[in-house]
Amino acid sequence: DTEVTQTPKHLVMGMTNKKSLKCEQHMGHRAMYWYKQKAKKPPELMFVYSYEKLSINESVPSRFSPECPNSSLLNLHLHALQPEDSALYLCASSLPGRTTTYFGPGTRLLVL
Amino acid sequence: GQQVMQIPQYQHVQEGEDFTTYCNSSTTLSNIQWYKQRPGGHPVFLIQLVKSGEVKKQKRLTFQFGEAKKNSSLHITATQTTDVGTYFCPAGSNYQLIWGAGTKLIIKP
Numbered sequence: 001d002t003e004v005t006q007t008p009k010h011l012v013m014g015m016t017n018k019k020s021l022k023c024e025q026h027m028g029h030r031a032m033y034w035y036k037q038k039a040k041k042p043p044e045l046m047f048v049y050s051y052e053k054l055s056i057n058e059s060v061p062s063r064f065s066p067e068c069p070n071s072s073l074l075n076l077h078l079h080a081l082q083p084e085d086s087a088l089y090l091c092a093s094s095l096p097g098r099t100t101t102y103f104g105p106g107t108r109l110l111v112l
Numbered sequence: 113g114q115q116v117m118q119i120p121q122y123q124h125v126q127e128g129e130d131f132t133t134y135c136n137s138s139t140t141l142s143n144i145q146w147y148k149q150r151p152g153g154h155p156v157f158l159i160q161l162v163k164s165g166e167v168k169k170q171k172r173l174t175f176q177f178g179e180a181k182k183n184s185s186l187h188i189t190a191t192q193t194t195d196v197g198t199y200f201c202p203a204g205s206n207y208q209l210i211w212g213a214g215t216k217l218i219i220k221p
Binding site: 041042043044045048056088090099100101102103104105106 | 143145153154155156157160200202204205208209211212213214
């Protein structure tokens with residue numbers, strides 16, 4: 001199984017809403033990532049979890065809050081987002097210490 | 113910091129023509145990877161290059177890593193409509209991938 005799954009596929013939310021993005025993988029990967037991708041741009045790293053611990057936070061605003069409940073799951077909690085946060089949010093995973101990365105299909109987020 | 117420059121940004125080809133995209137770095141890379149992202153899709157890992165001068169082939173795709181490990185190329189022979197998408201060549205560094213802007217392959221109608 002080389003699949004990373006993400007839910008929901010699409011999400012529309014208002015600036016006062018609270019929502020969560022979910023990601024799951026069963027490849028035994030102990031490094032998991034959140035990326036943000038705007039149209040016509042490369043993916044931009046947001047967070048890295050290694051062995052369920054947050055190891056990298058790329059100066060992401062606190063309105064994005066990641067959580068790694070266990071080695072297979074990764075969540076991204078969203079609160080008080082801005083319209084400029086509208087983007088494709090990609091979850092990814094890899095073996096620890098390796099950068100070969102497997103991406104999920106993403107959640108297309110629209111903030112109104 | 114480490115940067116990866118990728119050219120061209122866009123390439124329009126007739127179906128059946130060849131396509132090449134290039135990646136360059138000012139610093140020596142430990143490895144370079146290639147990903148393809150179809151329109152509306154997500155990046156999909158194609159290959160990783162580690163050794164100086166390495167050449168790898170996947171059917172019509174040929175990947176090269178420069179002797180100095182500062183540049184890489186992807187060549188597609190006889191493009192098909194299924195090749196449409198954006199090709200990225202991020203460099204691997206610790207847990208992070210350093211991404212260039214990508215090259216978008218467009219097949220002319």
